[in-house]
Every structure is written in structure tokens, then in C-alpha cells.
Amino acid sequence: MIDLSGKEAIVTGGGSGIGRGICSVLALAGANVLVTDISRGSAEETMRYCSYGGDITAKELDVTNEHSIDKIISEHIKERKKIDILVNNAGIIGSEGWSNREIPNSQDWAEVYEVNVRGVVKVSERVSIELKSQNQGKIxxxxxxxxxxxxxDSPHYSTSKAAVVSWTQSHALQMAPYNVNVNAVCPGLIWTPIWESIAKKRSQFGGNLDTxxxxxxxxxxxxxxxxxxLQREQTPEDIGNAVAFLASDIAQNITGQSINVDGGRFTN
Ligand SMILES: NC(=O)c1ccc[n+]([C@@H]2O[C@H](COP(=O)([O-])OP(=O)(O)OC[C@H]3O[C@@H](n4cnc5c(N)ncnc54)[C@H](O)[C@@H]3O)[C@@H](O)[C@H]2O)c1
Incomplete structure (x- = not known):
């Protein structure tokens, strides 16, 4: 079992699906977890769900809002003194009504890039100020x-996630001199609200598989x-376990990597 006792972790989009699974695994490993989400209510639900773990708190955080990011991170440093682990999990598949459009429109492209790409960069850059001064940390x-x-059917989403893989490589190089590891996990298929929306779209318009x-x-x-x-779906806890490993000291020599947790779908 990975031991994250005494570590201070912040998770974005922690109120649902994979984010909740990540929070629960980190809490089980002993970390103190700040669960954040654009929806305060769902972050608080995750906080209650993880109540068996370390010190779990919940706050509203929209990853697209730089002022809100700065406020939450500054408050956290004041209260908890350090950040050991940042998990950039918040993500979306499209804007309002995406499932009912065969091809993503410009709003889908803009909102998905704002959350999935710019959101990851904005939170990472603010937290990195603290990690550099600590000379340690994991993202x-x-x-x-x-x-x-x-x-x-979702090139806007695929390219946004390819950008996250590329950002992970660049940010790992930026942060290596400060003893900070930056990695990514690439989840396979997990039944969450995002996939419900993909299924709704594909049942109307098809996709890259005959369903x-x-x-x-x-x-x-x-x-x-x-x-x-492997003929089974992945779970939020599968992703949480990979995150806990990458966030732990036993992964100290892994950086800039993007690891598939996908039951063997991609083998390189
Ligand atoms: N479900 C899958 O099969 C799958 C596969 C690969 C990757 N992912 C990725 O995993 C992550 C979690 O997805 P999920 O499937 O659990 O979806 P989900 O919809 O259950 O959870 C996403 C969470 O992000 C939050 N969120 C949305 N916009 C936000 C914002 N601007 N600021 C802060 N929080 C915001 C939502 O409120 C929600 O709680 C996403 O990055 C997604 O792209 C999911």
C-alpha cells in the first residue's frame, strides 16, 4: 500500500467520477486532500465520501478563473503551509448540447480548450510557484x-488531451530543476457523466465503432x-491508484510520462 501520510494534496474536478475516485484513493493512502470543483455541492459530497481518510476539505474552484485559483492556492498555503501533490483532473467533453451535434461547433472547441488545456496550465503555473519555493512536489x-x-466525432476533445500529454512533457522539463515530477495518466473507459454524454451522441450519430x-x-x-x-471497464479507483503511485516518493525518477490505464487498449 502506498503511504501518503502527511502529504497535502489538491484535486481539481474532484466532485464526480474519476476525481472522486482519485480523492478517495489519496485519502485512503493517508493524504490530507483539498477536494475542489466548479460545483461546491459535489466537492462537499466527495469530502463526506472520503471521510475515512486524513484531513479532507472541500472548496469551489473553477479552473478557468485565475483569480479564484490564486485565492484558493494562497488560502491553502496560509492554512496548510505546503502543497505536495496537485492532480489536474477537471475536464469536459463539450459545451451545452454537445451530444446533439454531429460535429463539434466553435463553442465546443473553445470551452473544451479553456477547461482541459488552459485550465490545467493555469492551475499548474500557480501551484508551481509554491512547488519551486519548496523544492519538491508532484503534479x-x-x-x-x-x-x-x-x-x-470528438476531435476537439482528442486534441485537447493530446495537448495535455505534450504540456506534461514540457512542464516536466521546466520543473525538473526544482525537484518536481510532472506526469499524466491516460484513463481508458470509465462509466461517468462524460461517457453518458458520449453514449448519447454515438447512439444518434455513430462513432468510430459500430454500435x-x-x-x-x-x-x-x-x-x-x-x-x-482485458475485457473490463476501468474504474475511478484504477485511475486513483496510478495517481497515488505517481504522487508518491517511490516514483521519484519518473517524470514527463503519460501512462495508459486502459486494460491494454494501447500498448505503446
Ligand atoms: N470517463 C472516462 O472514460 C474518461 C476517460 C479518459 C479521461 N477522462 C478524463 O477524466 C477527467 C474526469 O472525467 P470524468 O469522466 O470523471 O467526468 P465527470 O463529468 O464525472 O467529472 C468532471 C468533473 O469536473 C468538474 N468540472 C468541469 N468543469 C470544471 C471547471 N471549469 N473547473 C473545475 N471543475 C470543473 C465537473 O463539475 C465534474 O465534477 C476529465 O479530465 C476527463 O476528460 C475520462
């Missing part, structure tokens, strides 16, 4: 296997069956 970005392949006549969880299950060599 884990949540990218996606969507970064590993083209996508006919004719299927919708919702059945469409997702068929995708898992066709795509995943």
Missing part, C-alpha cells in the same frame, strides 16, 4: 487515451468489449 495531469488516436441500435450503458459495454483486451 499528475489526467489526460485520456483519446490523446492516442484520432476521433471522428447501431445500442444506447447508454449498453453502448458503453459494447465499446469495452470491442476495444479493451
Amino acid at each position: 499528475v495531469n489526467i489526460a485520456s487515451i483519446a490523446a492516442r488516436q484520432g476521433s471522428p 447501431t441500435g445500442l444506447e447508454g450503458k449498453k453502448l458503453f459495454d459494447q465499446t469495452v468489449k470491442s476495444w479493451i483486451p
